[in-house]
Amino acid sequence: MVLVDESRKEQIWRVAVRLFRERGFPGTSVRDIAEAVGIQGGSLYAHVSSKDDLLWDIVNHSADRFFEKLTPIMEQDQDVMPRFRQAIIAHVDVITSDLDAAAVYSTEWRHLSPERREAFAARRDEYEAMFRNVIREGMEQRLIATSDEGFATLFVLSALNWVYQWFKPDGRLTAEELGKLMAEYIFDGLRRRTS
Amino acid sequence: MVLVDESRKEQIWRVAVRLFRERGFPGTSVRDIAEAVGIQGGSLYAHVSSKDDLLWDIVNHSADRFFEKLTPIMEQDQDVMPRFRQAIIAHVDVITSDLDAAAVYSTEWRHLSPERREAFAARRDEYEAMFRNVIREGMEQRLIATSDEGFATLFVLSALNWVYQWFKPDGRLTAEELGKLMAEYIFDGLRRRTS
Incomplete structure (x- = not known):
C-alpha cells in the first residue's frame, strides 16, 4: 500500500490501527496519531471525531470483515466438515490480511465505553x-x-486468534496454506492414527 | 489475597501487573501505579527503580514460572506422549494461576529495551x-x-496461550481439567475417529 495513494482519512486510520496495536489504546494520544501522520493535532479532528470513535470504527470494521467472510460460508448448502474447514481458512484469512487490525480487535475493545463494549461483545x-x-x-x-x-469452540478460536502474534506475511506458508494446516490440526490433532 | 498482608513491594508488583495488562505498558505511568497503590509517586521509587525495570522483573518472573514447571517434566524418564500431555497441563496451569501476568508476559515484552527484548526472546x-x-x-x-x-509447536502454543483471554477461575472447569481437555483436543482433534 503506497501512502500517497491513500486519502488522508485512510492514512489516519492505518496509523491509528498500528499505534493502538503497538502502544495500546490508553497509551496512544490523538497527538501521537497526528504526529505519526505528519499533521497538527487540531487538523486530525477534521477527519475523526474522537479517539473513542476511531477505536469504535476500527473494531467494527474488523467485525464486518469477519462476518462478510464467514456468513456466506455458513449459509452454503454443503456438508458440515467442509463448511467448518472453510470457516477456519476464512477466519485465518481475515486475521492474516491485517495483523494490526486483528490485534486491536482482539485486545483493545476493552477500552470502549460500557455501552459500546456491550454492543461489541x-x-x-x-x-x-x-x-x-x-x-x-x-x-x-x-x-x-x-x-x-x-x-471446543474456545479451543478452535484460541488456536486461530493467536496467529496474529506470529504470522509472517513473507514467511514459509501463505495465509491459505496456514488456514488449511490449522484445519488439519484442529480436525485430526497431532497424534498419529494407529488404525 | 488480602492486600494488608502483602508487603508494599508485592502490592506495587501486583498493581503494576494489573495496570500493564489493562492499559498496556506505554499507557501506564509510575504515577498511575502509585495512585492505585495509594502512595505518592516519589515513594514508589523506594521500592522500584523504574517502570522499565518493573516490566523486566515481571516478564522474567513469568518466564521463571514457566521454566520451573516445564523443566522437571521434560527431564522425566517417561514416554513421550504422557510427557507432552503433562507439559500442556503445566503450561495451562502457569497461565491460569496468574492471568494478568500471563497477559503481560505475552504482549508487553515488546516494550522492553532492545537488549532486554533480545534476551527475553x-x-x-x-x-x-x-x-x-x-x-x-x-x-x-x-x-x-x-x-x-x-x-505444530506454534499450533499448540497458540491454542494454550489464548487461554488467558477467556479463562474464568470460578468457571465450569478447573485449570487442571482445562489442561487435560486441551491436551485431548491437541492430540486427537475434534473429528470423530471412524475406525
Missing part, C-alpha cells in the same frame, strides 16, 4: 456462535467427538 | 524449544503425525 458472541453451531451440527451428525461444544 | 525460544523437542521425539517414534514440527 454481542456481535462477537454472534460471530462465535457460527463456529459453535457448526460444531454442534458436526456432533449431531456424529462427525465431531467432543462432550463440550463451548470449550 | 532468547529465553522464550528456549522455552518453546522444549515443546518443539517433545513434538520431534513423538514424530521420530511415529506417534505424532505432522510434516512440520515448527508449525
Whole structure:
C-alpha cells in the first residue's frame, strides 16, 4: 500500500490501527496519531471525531470483515466438515490480511465505553456462535467427538486468534496454506492414527 | 489475597501487573501505579527503580514460572506422549494461576529495551524449544503425525496461550481439567475417529 495513494482519512486510520496495536489504546494520544501522520493535532479532528470513535470504527470494521467472510460460508448448502474447514481458512484469512487490525480487535475493545463494549461483545458472541453451531451440527451428525461444544469452540478460536502474534506475511506458508494446516490440526490433532 | 498482608513491594508488583495488562505498558505511568497503590509517586521509587525495570522483573518472573514447571517434566524418564500431555497441563496451569501476568508476559515484552527484548526472546525460544523437542521425539517414534514440527509447536502454543483471554477461575472447569481437555483436543482433534 503506497501512502500517497491513500486519502488522508485512510492514512489516519492505518496509523491509528498500528499505534493502538503497538502502544495500546490508553497509551496512544490523538497527538501521537497526528504526529505519526505528519499533521497538527487540531487538523486530525477534521477527519475523526474522537479517539473513542476511531477505536469504535476500527473494531467494527474488523467485525464486518469477519462476518462478510464467514456468513456466506455458513449459509452454503454443503456438508458440515467442509463448511467448518472453510470457516477456519476464512477466519485465518481475515486475521492474516491485517495483523494490526486483528490485534486491536482482539485486545483493545476493552477500552470502549460500557455501552459500546456491550454492543461489541454481542456481535462477537454472534460471530462465535457460527463456529459453535457448526460444531454442534458436526456432533449431531456424529462427525465431531467432543462432550463440550463451548470449550471446543474456545479451543478452535484460541488456536486461530493467536496467529496474529506470529504470522509472517513473507514467511514459509501463505495465509491459505496456514488456514488449511490449522484445519488439519484442529480436525485430526497431532497424534498419529494407529488404525 | 488480602492486600494488608502483602508487603508494599508485592502490592506495587501486583498493581503494576494489573495496570500493564489493562492499559498496556506505554499507557501506564509510575504515577498511575502509585495512585492505585495509594502512595505518592516519589515513594514508589523506594521500592522500584523504574517502570522499565518493573516490566523486566515481571516478564522474567513469568518466564521463571514457566521454566520451573516445564523443566522437571521434560527431564522425566517417561514416554513421550504422557510427557507432552503433562507439559500442556503445566503450561495451562502457569497461565491460569496468574492471568494478568500471563497477559503481560505475552504482549508487553515488546516494550522492553532492545537488549532486554533480545534476551527475553532468547529465553522464550528456549522455552518453546522444549515443546518443539517433545513434538520431534513423538514424530521420530511415529506417534505424532505432522510434516512440520515448527508449525505444530506454534499450533499448540497458540491454542494454550489464548487461554488467558477467556479463562474464568470460578468457571465450569478447573485449570487442571482445562489442561487435560486441551491436551485431548491437541492430540486427537475434534473429528470423530471412524475406525
